[in-house]
Amino acid sequence: MPDGISSPKQRTLRTPQELVQAGLLPPEALADAQAVATRYAIAVPPALAARIETPHDPLGLQFIPDAAELITAPHEDADPIADEALSPIPGIVHRYPDRALLKPLLACPVYCRFCFRREQVGPDGGLLSADELDAAYTYIAEHPAIREIILTGGDPLILSRAASATFCAACRRSPMSSCCASIAGCRWPTRLCSVTRCWPPWTSKPRSTSPCTPITPGNSTPRPIPACGASPGWASRYWARACC
Template sequence: MNRARISQKDEGLKRQRELTRIGRSRLRERKKVLSGFEAWEKILKQKEKILKVLGGTEEDWQDWRWQLKNRITTPEVLRKILPLSDQALWELQEVSKTFRFAISPYYLSLVDPDDPDCGIKKQSVPSILEILDDTGELDPMNEAGTSPVAAVTRRYPDRLIINVTNMCGMYCRHCQRRRNIGEVDRKTPREQIKEALLYIREHKEIRDVLITGGDALLLSDLELDWILKELSEIPHVEIKRIGTRVPVTLPQRVTDNLVKILKKYPPIYINTQFNHPREVTPEAKKAVDKLIEAGVVLGNQAVLLKGVNDNPVIMEKLNHELLKIRVRPYYIFQAKRVRGTMHFVPKIEDGLRIMESLRGYTSGLAVPYYIVNAPGGFGKIPLLPQYLIELSEEEAVLRNWEGRIIRYPNS
């Protein structure tokens, strides 16, 4: 074996050792962040406590209507389940005068009562910071100004949104539409939905319709069946999408009858919102499996939230856990600048840092797009770290995931 081949082999072995070191280091860091599967025993203990407080049974727990009816909506009931100081109770009472809150018993069971920085708790339990915020906007995406008819938001040439309800299994503290929550749950009146459908029929360039809310899957089976049937009968509508957080906050809603309805109207794409690995549980997987059985294509639109998941290891672990249950990481959204939620909004450089930490360190399947929604309703803007350093007619100067500078011929 000549010296050149020996040198090449030595370099190859050196490179393999380097990759092994990097891979094992990342693995050690990921193991520190527990998924819902890994924390399941503790979650089940919280479930037992919640059932005792609410006077429910295992049969009740698996009934999504019971889950909705028994959402935790007062600070006093919440205190029976989570440890809250007198100060924390007072703060909750003050916030709830301005911003409604509701947490499904299932999602509350995911909260780690021993972790003051629990990302699940931050997403579900109100913070005093919500009423101290005077910088955010009520409607930063200008949904009111991009609505050609009631219940419709349109920002693009070939697609639009139908807003069908204000109801959710849980009212996320970072919600972009918290202005619509109001004091009571309500679905969009049938006449407004009909007006939206007429608009779609008259605009043949619309090929993609997103049904959202609130949470679109909290409509009754009959109402959802009707909407999907109407859309499926419009020849130029090629794709129906549903926006829902049900697999995350209320997986019991994915019933056998719901599966039968979804099966009837392909193709249906569902984008959900898992934001933390702890949300990926056996119950969530069960719901996802049923949706996949219905022929639904599933993607995830995480929201980058300060103090919840603005951490490279947490985001990497989340995306790995999602792929294990057959949900494709699709977007990481920069949190919107909504009034009452500004404490969740990270710096854009934090998002870019996370994207840097994913590319090359994990498979492309686990690398979503990082998206900033343009204020005023001007659509999604993808952001990437800068990998193109210089470009001429002769060559491109590129930077790879490790920071190595690569010269690539361009002629």
């Protein structure tokens, strides 16, 4: 996502200092946010920053770092969903016989504070090399029981069209003619059509967020506000299906 240069809210905010400068973080919270930034990535793109009013509004709670992120309870696990334990080769997580995750990268345009892969994702991208991707595609082709390939990461929709086409070809090489693809956890649903035209049948599970109006004496109930052209009835889990 290209960054602007004219003002803090016109470029992706990546440091606690930039969040303070943009008015999204109070100065007294700077030290705590800096401590969080040493462990977990921060990125708030311009379109999102423009909709955040305070760190404690519905959007701010999702994307503005908080000191509570540094608290680790005794029962918590560093790999809560066992990605590492169920990863036979880099980029592949094979939890169930009939489906596999493919994680070609671990970068996102925005970092959610609740992310269960927050220990892994970050601006360095975790991008698989060409050899690692080839090995991942070979693994998929050699396991005919796999009927669904779930493209995730990171945000898979920041992949280039060329990388998406390579993924499409890998799906089509699968021994199962009914193999389908899914995109999980993306924050760029507007790019779905542009990057998936060549794909086999696919489903998408992007995350969408609508800010709420504040509760005031004349308005006692928060009301969803359509964002990015979405209608109020657009669910937080949106399903699409397409064939090329």
